[in-house]
Amino acid sequence: MAKPIIWQEITWPEIEKVSKEVGIAILPIGATEQHGFHCPTGVDFYNAYEISKKVSARTGAIVAPPMPYGSHPYFHYGFTGTIPIRATTQIEFVRDVIKGLVNSGFRKVIIMQAHGQWWTMHTAIQEIALDVDCFMAVATWWELACKKIKEVCETPFKHADEVESSVSLYLYPELCDMSKAKEDYSLKPYIDKKFTRPAVHAELINAFPIESITFVPQESVMETGAPGDPRKATADKGKAIVETAVDVVVDLIEHLKSNYKPDQFPKVKPDLEEDMY
Secondary structure: OOOOEEHHHOOHHHHHHHHHHOOEEEEEEOOOOOEOOOEOOOHHHHHHHHHHHHHHHHHOOEEOOOEOOEEOOHHHOOOOOOOEEOHHHHHHHHHHHHHHHHHOOOOEEEEEEOOOOHHHHHHHHHHHOOOOOOEEEEEEHHHHOHHHHHHHOOOOOOOOOHHHHHHHHHHOHHHOOHHHOOOEOOOOOOOOHHHEEOOOOOOOOOOEEHHHOOOOOOHHHOOOOOOEOHHHOOHHHHHHHHHHHHHHHHHHHHHHHHHOOOOOOOOOOOOOOOOOO
């Protein structure tokens, strides 16, 4: 199997060669936050980076240096180990990095994000599209593997739970200590859960996405910080989830490679009388 192409591990002429031969970059974006007693605080960072490397090995797309910090919903704040940045800070950071990738010859960018900030990333690409002419897509592993998660896991995806712990056990088992995993259902919402929509779902329901309603208290009121039962996690479940997500991103990249030459891309930036940026 081919090796992933890692931006920070090669020289600029080698990067230029990839831009001319492939022209596609993967930008891993994670976060640094608590993941219970059993998983490291770098879970989201590691997930984004490791999944990106798997995609790169199969497609030849280059993996840009990963971002270890992320924007967080209000209820993540206040927990030891979590280092949030503001959503506006992240959007501007991503804008600058995208410009750097484009200036290095990559006008097709896959943002591989592995944290609850997918809503920030969606906003980011909408704003960046008014400023930078390049193709962008946000790949969130639990969205891409939604059906597979429901097939292999007993409980719905939350945080540092059966689902995310399974992914951790598959990608970096040496950093996990499942002997410390505990069931934790101590986080009680302010209002009836019928009004909210889970993070992973196969169909739309008449409820609010969890990012659009302030219905839970801070995670810091919990014992472990990991809602659910991570003891149900296995590496086999994680492999099924990760490989499904990788397949979807690989399919997109191969589609782009088949329809656009390395220096070509679907035009994005609108033609405006007055530039918004």
